Amino acid sequence: MTRIPISGPSITQKEVDYVTDAVRNAWYENAGMYYDRFEKAFAAYVGMHYAVTLPSCTSGIHLSLAALGIGAGDEVIVPDVTWIASAAPVSYVGAIPVFADIDPETWCISADSLQSCITRRTKAIIPVDLYGSIPEMDVIREIAEEHGLAVIEDAAEAIGSEYHGKRAGSFGDTGTFSFHGSKTLTTGEGGMLVTDDEAILNRVLVLRDHGREPGDTMFFNREIGFKYKMSSMQAALGLAQLERIDELIARKRWIFQRYREELGETSGITLNAEPPGIRNTYWMVTVILDPKYGIRKEDLIKHLRTCNIDSRPFFHPLSSIPAYAGLEQALDARKRNVVSYRISPYGVNLPSGLNLTEEQIVYVCDCVKSHLH
């Protein structure tokens, strides 16, 4: 049996055709044709006015912070459990990340913990739509308004997820997406920033092009900026994927449904949640094992490897990893964030690639169950 990968895209002739067309034609006067179409269609899909293609979601978070004027001495609250890309850009701009605990059901930032992390120096919150789930956005937005905080929604993993009918990425001053090869919609590497705020859009457009005003043909840089752009071949791939987004999400939801049928009745296994009012697009099917089994995530990952199955650890609390060892805030978070530290050691992401077959899902579930018993 060939190895079952953790994730991967669905690529059809449509993607091949669009990219081929971009390679042939998206030059000279047509250089922008795929960016325009992809950005407009993406903004409409998410329900925001503007979208900007980028090389990654990390760059989207960096640009958001920079465009909002966040810098040295400011504090930005991020969930303790997320990929480091949610938090690293806070350090890029010289600000300090403060790690809030997660909610035991959605695994996203806990609104209560977030509230307790606010200080005079807090300038922004980066809620993360973890594995396709969405945190309590109504409460988070209320807290942000009350304290005058900016919200940067990290929707890297959640394209198409919904919270009370509104799509992931549409809850903040900016929303950011990843199109890395593991994501539901991929451009190989890539990302998008969305916003409703024209002033933020204009700031982002200058900052992402070495401090050049859009349309500046004199190459007259007004400030030191960054170079954060996507290629038109990637934009063509993204557009083709976006035109298939309902199909891609339906497949993700089918994959989760099949896992739930196989594992849902097993005692001591918790799967991704979909609380009332939320539509989860299940980027990564995830199991949390009851500690009663005495099986930590490393053990299950090792076992699955012997079955020729790739899996991944539930993100480690950022406050626990060497990258933040020197940060005073991390020490506080280690004491405070009991849910993060309770769940993370027992969580494993299972294969969730778009080409996963029913037979493979059943095999993965059998391997998980056999390890438990």
Ligand SMILES: Cc1ncc(COP(=O)(O)O)c(C=O)c1O
């Ligand atoms: C929650 C989260 N935020 C941000 C990112 C960063 O995305 P990118 O790799 O496109 O920079 C990822 C990527 O995996 C992610 O999972």
